[in-house]
Structure formats: C-alpha cells, structure tokens
Amino acid sequence: MTSPASVLTPVLGSLYALQVPIPYPMKTVTVLIDAPRGGPVTLIDCALDTPEAQAGIEAGLAELGLHWPDIDRLIITHHHPDHYGLAGVVEERSGADVQMLDVEIGRGERYWHMLREWFPGHVKHMRDHGMPPEMLEGMRVENPQVKVASRITPLREGQNVQLAGQDWEVLWLPGHADGHLGLWNPAESVLIAGDAILPRISPNIGLYAYTRPDPLGDYLQTLGKLEALNPARAVVGHYGPVMDGVQARARELRGHHHERLDFMKAEAGKAPRSAYDLSLAMFNRELNISGRRFALAETLAHVEHLRLLGQLYRTWDEEKGVWIYHA
Ligand SMILES: [Zn+2]
Numbered sequence: 619m620t621s622p623a624s625v626l627t628p629v630l631g632s633l634y635a636l637q638v639p640i641p642y643p644m645k646t647v648t649v650l651i652d653a654p655r656g657g658p659v660t661l662i663d664c665a666l667d668t669p670e671a672q673a674g675i676e677a678g679l680a681e682l683g684l685h686w687p688d689i690d691r692l693i694i695t696h697h698h699p700d701h702y703g704l705a706g707v708v709e710e711r712s713g714a715d716v717q718m719l720d721v722e723i724g725r726g727e728r729y730w731h732m733l734r735e736w737f738p739g740h741v742k743h744m745r746d747h748g749m750p751p752e753m754l755e756g757m758r759v760e761n762p763q764v765k766v767a768s769r770i771t772p773l774r775e776g777q778n779v780q781l782a783g784q785d786w787e788v789l790w791l792p793g794h795a796d797g798h799l800g801l802w803n804p805a806e807s808v809l810i811a812g813d814a815i816l817p818r819i820s821p822n823i824g825l826y827a828y829t830r831p832d833p834l835g836d837y838l839q840t841l842g843k844l845e846a847l848n849p850a851r852a853v854v855g856h857y858g859p860v861m862d863g864v865q866a867r868a869r870e871l872r873g874h875h876h877e878r879l880d881f882m883k884a885e886a887g888k889a890p891r892s893a894y895d896l897s898l899a900m901f902n903r904e905l906n907i908s909g910r911r912f913a914l915a916e917t918l919a920h921v922e923h924l925r926l927l928g929q930l931y932r933t934w935d936e937e938k939g940v941w942i943y944h945a
C-alpha cells in the first residue's frame with residue numbers, strides 16, 4: 619500500500635496523511651484519511667476548492683480504494699480557506715457529516731456564511747487601525763476557493779472521537795483561529811495539530827474584526843498546553859506532514875512572541891503610532907497588499923495583548939480617524 623510512489627504517509631494504523639497542493643507560499647496542506655476495516659471513513663481537513671487540490675485528494679483516496687462518496691465524516695481543524703475550502707463539495711459528493719469545534723462554528727465558520735454582512739466591519743476595523751484607503755480598495759467580498767457546508771455538527775472540548783480504532787480527545791487550541799481543534803491520542807502520544815503549531819514558520823496570530831479580543835493571549839496559553847502535553851509526534855497542517863520536538867518548538871514560539879511584544883512596547887515608547895505604522899516597523903520588508911493585511915492583523919494581536927495587560931494604551935485621533943498606541 620505504501621510503495622515508493624505512494625502519496626500517503628502512514629501515521630498510525632489505518633490513518634494516513636496526504637499533502638495536497640495549494641497556491642500559497644506553504645505549497646501544500648495536510649489532509650488526513652482514516653479508513654479502518656468496517657468504517658467509518660474520515661477525512662480531516664479538506665484543502666481549497668481548486669482542481670489541483672481535488673485531484674490531490676482523489677489520488678489519496680484512490681490509493682486506499684476509495685472515492686468521494688465513501689467519505690462518512692469530515693472533521694475540520696479550523697475555518698481558514700486552505701483547511702475548509704472543499705467542505706461544501708465533500709458534503710455534496712458524499713453526504714458526509716461535517717464536524718468542527720463548537721467555538722469555531724459560531725465565528726470562523728460563520729464568517730464564510732456572513733461575508734457580505736461582516737465585510738464593512740472588516741474593512742472599518744483595518745481603516746480604524748491606520749491601513750491606507752488604497753490598500754483596502756482591492757478587498758473582495760467573495761472567496762471563490764471556498765464552498766461552505768450547509769450543516770456542521772459541533773464537537774466539544776474533552777469529548778472523544780474514534781480514529782484508527784482508537785480514542786482521540788478533542789482539544790481546543792485557540793490563537794491561530796478562535797476555535798482551532800486538535801485531536802490527541804494519549805496512548806500513542808500523537809497529536810493532530812492543524813496549524814496550532816508548525817515547523818519552519820510561526821503560525822499567523824491575527825486580530826480581525828470577528829475574532830476573540832486577545833488571540834495572542836489565547837495562543838500563549840495554547841503553547842503552554844502543548845508544552846505540557848509533550849507529544850512524541852504531531853501531524854501538522856504545513857511543512858510536515860509529521861513533526862517531532864513539539865515541546866521545544868512551543869518554547870521557541872513563545873520566545874518569538876515575547877521578543878515581538880518587547881519590540882512593540884519599545885517602538886510605541888519611541889513614538890506613539892497607529893497599529894499599521896507599528897506593523898511597518900515590525901515587518902520592514904517588502905510585502906504585497908495581502909501580506910500587509912496579515913502584518914497589520916499580527917501587529918494588532920500583539921499591541922492589543924499589551925493593552926489588555928495594561929502595558930500600552932490607545933487614544934482615538936479624531937482628525938486622522940485612527941487609533942494611536944502609546945507606551
Ligand atoms: Zn490556518
């Protein structure tokens with residue numbers, strides 16, 4: 619089953635990981651397939667709705683003798699387009715039960731259903747934090763690579779799901795997304811981590827108009843949780859599919875965010891500025907418009923964390939119509 623030409627990486631028993639192409643800098647996203655004897659067939663995450671990603675998933679299914687209609691259940695780690703994009707397509711082709719953490723359904727997943735209604739607030743949020751109007755003009759209300767699911771079944775933190783004939787505990791790992799889900803197998807010390815932790819890159823921690831108020835605070839707690847869990851192996855969303863050294867990586871990422879917090883405090887102390895102007899100081903390399911929006915969201919996660927700790931404060935500049943952060 620795993621000849622040299624195999625597209626599947628064995629994870630545990632009947633559970634396999636598949637790297638599916640996406641047109642993002644990470645190049646691939648990890649999709650898991652579990653097809654135990656006697657079923658049910660489970661897919662975890664489903665990439666973007668592109669022909670390349672569909673073909674990639676089909677190749678993985680085919681290697682196990684499966685087709686779209688065989689999928690009984692689709693579990694999604696978080697609502698980002700590269701993990702959720704094909705949800706509606708999988709649902710339509712298979713009738714699969716689509717499952718996400720309850721926290722993620724109310725905000726992240728709803729975001730796709732509410733794009734039109736939430737869009738003005740989304741734009742205002744960035745404008746109020748100093749993003750120049752010309753950088754907001756190109757923002758589109760649609761994402762053609764996302765097909766929403768019509769029905770989602772909520773999973774709850776602490777409940778067990780069965781994969782590869784074993785129990786996996788549902789974890790809530792917020793920060794990168796409010797309702798980011800993890801699946802933990804204590805018997806084998808394996809974690810299905812999605813983007814909660816990644817090798818090579820720091821998972822983007824961004825504050826948006828529709829997110830919880832302190833995503834960085836959430837994420838620092840998630841890193842503590844991962845450090846304590848100390849999994850032997852984790853299946854990750856990008857640059858995997860499998861990584862070890864999760865505990866050390868969690869410590870490294872915490873150090874990285876603490877450095878950025880110190881930098882922000884020092885910069886705001888030198889000259890009070892908008893979050894957008896602070897993002898230019900922190901990400902002082904060439905970035906395209908979407909990179910600039912990510913940079914602003916990441917900067918906001920840091921300055922708002924400091925503000926909620928009482929280490930920065932902000933004032934409204936009536937003339938410019940922007941929030942200004944002060945140390
Ligand atoms: Zn993500």
Ligand SMILES: [Zn+2]
Nearest residue numbers: 698700813855
């Ligand atoms: Zn991702």
